[in-house]
Structure formats: C-alpha cells, structure tokens
Amino acid sequence: MNIWIRKQWTLLLGVLFVLSAFVTLFKYTVEQGWVTNAMKIGLGLLSGAGFAAAGFSLIKREKWPIVGELLIGLGACLLYTTAAFAGVYYEMWDSMTVLLGMTAVTAALTVYAYRFESRLLINIALMGGLLSPLLMRPETDQVFTLFLYMLVLNSAFFWLSTVKSWNELRLTSFIGSWMMYIVYFFTFDPVVEGVWNLPLRYALAAFLFYQIGFLLASRANKQSFDGMNMYAGLSNGVIFGFWSLLLIHGEVHYGYPLAFIGFVLLLASWFIHYHVKRMEPASATYGSAGVLLMLLALNQVGSGLAVKPIFNVFLWSTVAVLLVWVGKRFRWQALNLASLIIWFTTVCYWYVITWFTPRGEWFGVFIPFLNWGAMAWLALALLGFYYSARLKFASLGDSGNRVMGNMYALCSHFIIGGLLTVQMIRLFQEHFDYLPYFYVQLSLSASWGVYALLLVLWGANRGQSVFRWFGFSVLGLTAIKAIFFDLNGQESLYKVLVLLLLGGISFLIAWINGKWNKVKELGEQSWEQAGEEKDIKKDNM
Structure with a gap:
C-alpha cells in the first residue's frame, strides 16, 4: 500500500484540486442564481456521464490508460457531487432516489475496478464521494439522506478493499466518514x-x-x-x-x-x-x-453510596479471581502477576478505608462475622491463601516460590487479624456501647491471643516455622498491649479473666512449641540414623 501511494499521490492530489474547483464553481453558480436547479442537476449528470464515457473510450482503445482512469474517476466524482447537491444540499431528491442513484454509480465502479484492477480509479471515486458533501456543507436537514449516501460508499469500498487487499480504501473511508460526522454535527447543530x-x-x-x-x-x-x-x-x-x-x-x-x-x-x-x-x-x-x-x-456502580468501598472490594477480588483463572487456563503468567498486584492493592485499600465504611448489615441487624464487611475480609483472605497454595512463577524456582507462598500466607493472616479487630470493635459498638472503652481493648487482646495460638498450631501442623514465629510475634505484641496499656485505668474482674486467659494461652503455646521441637529433633535423629545405616551397607558390599 505504501509503495502504491508514493507512486500515485500526486495524481490523487491533482484530482482533488480539480474536483474542488468544480465544486466551488458549482456552489458559485448556485449563489449567483445563473441557472435553475433542474439545469444544475442535468448538467452534473451529463458532465459526469460524459467524462466517464470519454475515459472508458480511451481505455478501450488502449490509449493513455491512466488518463482514461482519471476521466472515469472525475466522472464518478461529478455524479456523486450531483447526488449530494440534489439529495443533501437541496431537498430536491428523496432518500430512495439518492439510494438508487448512488447504488447504481457505486456498483458500476466496483464491478469495473474489481474486473480490471483499477485501483487508481476507485481511489479517485472514493475521495470524490467523500469530498463532495464535505465541500457542499449541507444547509437543509437531510441527515438521513446524508448517512444513507455514506452507507453506500462505505459498504462498496470496504468490500473492495477486503477482496483486493487495497487497504488505503478502508482507511480513507474510515477517516472520511468520521470527518463527515464532524461536519454534520457542527453544520446541522442537531x-x-x-x-x-x-x-x-x-x-x-x-x-x-x-x-x-x-x-x-x-x-x-x-x-x-x-x-x-x-x-x-x-x-x-x-x-x-x-x-x-x-x-x-x-x-x-x-x-x-x-x-x-x-x-x-x-x-x-x-x-x-x-x-x-x-x-x-x-x-x-x-x-x-x-x-x-x-x-x-x-x-x-454505587457511586455516592456509603457501601461503595465494600462493593469495590468484591469487584476487584472478582477481577483478581478471573485473571488468575485465565492465567492458569492459558498458562499466561502475566495475568497471574496482574491478579496478584490487584489483590495486594485491594488489601491495602481495604485496610485504609474499612474503618470509615458501614458494617454492611443484613436486614438492619448486625451479626458478627456474618455481614458484608466481614465477607470482604474473608474474600481477600481466601484469595491470599489460594495464592500461597497454588500460585507459582517459573522464573522464581522452587525456593523462590516457597518464600513467596509464605509471604502470601502471612499477608492473609494479617487480613484475618484485621477481620478479628474490626468485628470485635463493631460488636462492642453495637451491643455493649454502655461499657467503658477499656473493655474493647481487653477483648481485642483476648482475641489476638487466641489468634496467636491458632497461628502456632498452624505452623506446627504444617511443619512451617515461619508461622510459629509469626504467632510468637503476635503473642508478644499482645502481651505488651495488655500489660502496658490495658492495665491502666479502672480495675475490674474482666481484666483478671483476660490476663488469666492470656497466661493460659502462653503456657499452651510453650507446650506446643516444646512438642514440635521434640518431634523435629526425633525426625533429625532418625534421618541421621538412616544415613548411617546406608553407609554401613555400602561398606559391607
């Protein structure tokens, strides 16, 4: 296409200049009132047909074929200009007449160009057909006729560009049509x-x-x-x-x-x-x-509503799930990475915005851990645990994927901790608002202690020390909070109960850790004994 355009662009430019001169002259005669409308239409039809006939005669005699195509193209342009003048510029032809006339001219051009490979001719005709109404600037509201005119042009030239691979026809009609839309919009002021x-x-x-x-x-x-x-x-x-x-x-x-x-x-x-x-x-x-x-x-969706943040979490969590599913299905790891980034960004967003978001009650009743806010936390946590168990990147290798899997799981445990904190605070706000604020803090300390115990159990069951140490960290922070902050203020029996609970949790965690270390030592010893027995067998052989 580029080579053909470089060779023929000067011819096309010359045709545009000549056509512009004809259209300008046509408009001038209209403004001066030199001839009647019927005479203008007849002159346009005769001139167009005459140029086309002269060009066809030259081509048939195999004399100056390029000039012949130029004349046929100019004739087609004049016929298109006449159709635009009679059907769009002035309301003298109805829509059906324009459709029939345009279809006849366009069909003849298409058949001729298809049969004789007349690429130059069809380009001239297309540019003339697009340029005529642009230069005319319609003054009557014949919008339907104008777009019917464009439909005929585009349908024929699009088809010809496809079957002949003349891509410039497709691009020209596309650009010209949207330019026509701009002219229509600012000229008609619809x-x-x-x-x-x-x-x-x-x-x-x-x-x-x-x-x-x-x-x-x-x-x-x-x-x-x-x-x-x-x-x-x-x-x-x-x-x-x-x-x-x-x-x-x-x-x-x-x-x-x-x-x-x-x-x-x-x-x-x-x-x-x-x-x-x-x-x-x-x-x-x-x-x-x-x-x-x-x-x-x-x-x-939901803009302006107080529950918009909850909707955002479910929306982007769904997007992350779809991306990781498609990535797994087609083995396209870029989508897996995109899913991971969306999930992590949503987690950060939810941690920031959750404190100012409504609880997401069902039927006006707040049920702890069974509300839309809690479901948002759980959705993020479950997705993180899925990443930890199933998401692998070939470039990281086994050790790298193991480390990243632990990071996903730790992030998910942070989400669970956030869920416990938020739900506990809102439980007191809903049902125990009459109690002093330190009761909320004590309850948080108790829940974090239980959560630390669950983390240690998780690490011991899975044989992963990273979760045990994370549980120890949570327990340590809880101890600092309980001793240095929760004990301030008014004394109460509830404080005693919480401290006893935390003490019992600490003893239980210590017992679990001791059992885990003992199992680990036994496993290492049995592994060493198996190695020694294997060496003895080799020596005996």
Missing part, C-alpha cells in the same frame, strides 16, 4: 436532548459498522488481525467513546457507554481468538482494552 438522540444513533451505527468491517477484513486477509486493522479498530472505539460522552452528558452516567464499548471490544477479542485458536497480540490488546473499560464502568 438536537442532543435525551439518551437515544439521533446524533448518538448515527455515531453508534458508524462505530458498529467499522468495528465489524475491520474484523471481517482481517479475517479475509489470511486471519491477520494485527497491524492497521487493529489500530483503526481501537481508534474507532476511542472516537465513538468521545462522541457518546459528549452526546449523553448529563443524561446518563458515563459508565454506561464505557461498559458498552468494553463489551464490544471483548466480543472482538473473542472473535479473533475463536478464528486463530491461539493468543494473538490483537486478541490480547482488544481483550485488555475491553476489560479495562468494563472495570472503569463497573467501578462507578
């Missing part, structure tokens, strides 16, 4: 009130037409979905997104058009993957863009 207004419908039709057209063109071109078609398809989504946000501003939330564009891009990604049966850059690009737009749209 009414944009309401969600389903006419300008939005025309923009939607153009968006879907080009999105489908680029995909079908790529499919016909040896299943090659990347390159110009992919970039044009993405640009098409950006252009429609801009116009849709402009046209429905103040009517609906901008999340709706973003969600629609994202859904269309996801369908495009599925279409590409379905045909090539593998992960293509184009499929990944469309899919990533579609997911991003869908997430941006979904992230706006």
Whole structure:
C-alpha cells in the first residue's frame, strides 16, 4: 500500500484540486442564481456521464490508460457531487432516489475496478464521494439522506478493499466518514436532548459498522488481525467513546457507554481468538482494552453510596479471581502477576478505608462475622491463601516460590487479624456501647491471643516455622498491649479473666512449641540414623 501511494499521490492530489474547483464553481453558480436547479442537476449528470464515457473510450482503445482512469474517476466524482447537491444540499431528491442513484454509480465502479484492477480509479471515486458533501456543507436537514449516501460508499469500498487487499480504501473511508460526522454535527447543530438522540444513533451505527468491517477484513486477509486493522479498530472505539460522552452528558452516567464499548471490544477479542485458536497480540490488546473499560464502568456502580468501598472490594477480588483463572487456563503468567498486584492493592485499600465504611448489615441487624464487611475480609483472605497454595512463577524456582507462598500466607493472616479487630470493635459498638472503652481493648487482646495460638498450631501442623514465629510475634505484641496499656485505668474482674486467659494461652503455646521441637529433633535423629545405616551397607558390599 505504501509503495502504491508514493507512486500515485500526486495524481490523487491533482484530482482533488480539480474536483474542488468544480465544486466551488458549482456552489458559485448556485449563489449567483445563473441557472435553475433542474439545469444544475442535468448538467452534473451529463458532465459526469460524459467524462466517464470519454475515459472508458480511451481505455478501450488502449490509449493513455491512466488518463482514461482519471476521466472515469472525475466522472464518478461529478455524479456523486450531483447526488449530494440534489439529495443533501437541496431537498430536491428523496432518500430512495439518492439510494438508487448512488447504488447504481457505486456498483458500476466496483464491478469495473474489481474486473480490471483499477485501483487508481476507485481511489479517485472514493475521495470524490467523500469530498463532495464535505465541500457542499449541507444547509437543509437531510441527515438521513446524508448517512444513507455514506452507507453506500462505505459498504462498496470496504468490500473492495477486503477482496483486493487495497487497504488505503478502508482507511480513507474510515477517516472520511468520521470527518463527515464532524461536519454534520457542527453544520446541522442537531438536537442532543435525551439518551437515544439521533446524533448518538448515527455515531453508534458508524462505530458498529467499522468495528465489524475491520474484523471481517482481517479475517479475509489470511486471519491477520494485527497491524492497521487493529489500530483503526481501537481508534474507532476511542472516537465513538468521545462522541457518546459528549452526546449523553448529563443524561446518563458515563459508565454506561464505557461498559458498552468494553463489551464490544471483548466480543472482538473473542472473535479473533475463536478464528486463530491461539493468543494473538490483537486478541490480547482488544481483550485488555475491553476489560479495562468494563472495570472503569463497573467501578462507578454505587457511586455516592456509603457501601461503595465494600462493593469495590468484591469487584476487584472478582477481577483478581478471573485473571488468575485465565492465567492458569492459558498458562499466561502475566495475568497471574496482574491478579496478584490487584489483590495486594485491594488489601491495602481495604485496610485504609474499612474503618470509615458501614458494617454492611443484613436486614438492619448486625451479626458478627456474618455481614458484608466481614465477607470482604474473608474474600481477600481466601484469595491470599489460594495464592500461597497454588500460585507459582517459573522464573522464581522452587525456593523462590516457597518464600513467596509464605509471604502470601502471612499477608492473609494479617487480613484475618484485621477481620478479628474490626468485628470485635463493631460488636462492642453495637451491643455493649454502655461499657467503658477499656473493655474493647481487653477483648481485642483476648482475641489476638487466641489468634496467636491458632497461628502456632498452624505452623506446627504444617511443619512451617515461619508461622510459629509469626504467632510468637503476635503473642508478644499482645502481651505488651495488655500489660502496658490495658492495665491502666479502672480495675475490674474482666481484666483478671483476660490476663488469666492470656497466661493460659502462653503456657499452651510453650507446650506446643516444646512438642514440635521434640518431634523435629526425633525426625533429625532418625534421618541421621538412616544415613548411617546406608553407609554401613555400602561398606559391607
């Protein structure tokens, strides 16, 4: 395509200048009132047909074929200009007449270009067809006729560009059509009130037409979905997104058009993957863009509501689950890493925002550990434990994955600790608000002590010292909190009970740790004895 354009661009530029002169002269005669409208239409039809006939005659006699194609192209441009003048610029032809006339001219050009490989001719005709209404600047509200005119042009030239691989036709029609939309919008100044207004419908039709057209063109071109078609398809989504946000501003939330564009891009990604049966850059690009737009749209759901943070946690947790599932399914570790980053970011976000978020009650009743806030904590913790057990990265090796797995598990245990803390505080706020504040602190110390015991049991059961040491750390911090902070203030029997509980937990943890160390020593001794017996057998042999 680039080589052909470099060779022929001067010819195309000359045709544009000549056509611009004809259109300017045409408009001048209109303004001066030199001839009647019927005479103008007749002159345009005769001139267009005459140029086309002269060009065809030269080509048939095999004399100056390039000049012949130029004349045919100019004739087609004049016919398109006449159609635009009669059907759009002035309301002299109805929509059906424009459709029939445009279809006849376009069909003749398409058949001729397809049969005789007339690439120059079809480019001239396309540019003339796009340029005519742009220069005319319609003054009557014949919008439907204008877009019917554009539909005929795009359908024919898009098909020809696909079957002949003349990619410049596709790109020219795409750019020209959106330029036509800009002219229409600022010239007609259409009414944009309401969600389903006419300008939005025309923009939607153009968006879907080009999105489908680029995909079908790529499919016909040896299943090659990347390159110009992919970039044009993405640009098409950006252009429609801009116009849709402009046209429905103040009517609906901008999340709706973003969600629609994202859904269309996801369908495009599925279409590409379905045909090539593998992960293509184009499929990944469309899919990533579609997911991003869908997430941006979904992230706006519940805006202005107090429970928005809880919704965000469930939304991004679901996204993380989907990403890790797709990453496992297609063995694409980049998605696993993305899932991990989203999860960690959501955990940090939830730790910051949870203190100011409603409890997420069911039917107006607060039940500890059975409310939406608690479910958000549990969702994050379960996902972290899944990462710890199943998520592996080939680049880290066994030792690296083991260390990272422990880090995921520790982070998940921090989440469980946050769950206990928040739920305990809100339990007292809901049912024991009449008690002094130090009761809340004592209850937290007791719950953290129990949690430290569970951590030590976990580490002993799994044979992982890192969790035992984490449990020891929690118990140590709890002891500091209980002794130096919780004991201040008014004395009560509840303090005694909590301290006794923490003491019992400490003794139990010490007993578990002793048993674990004894089992570990026995295991090491049996391993050494097995090694010695193996050496003795070798010596006897």
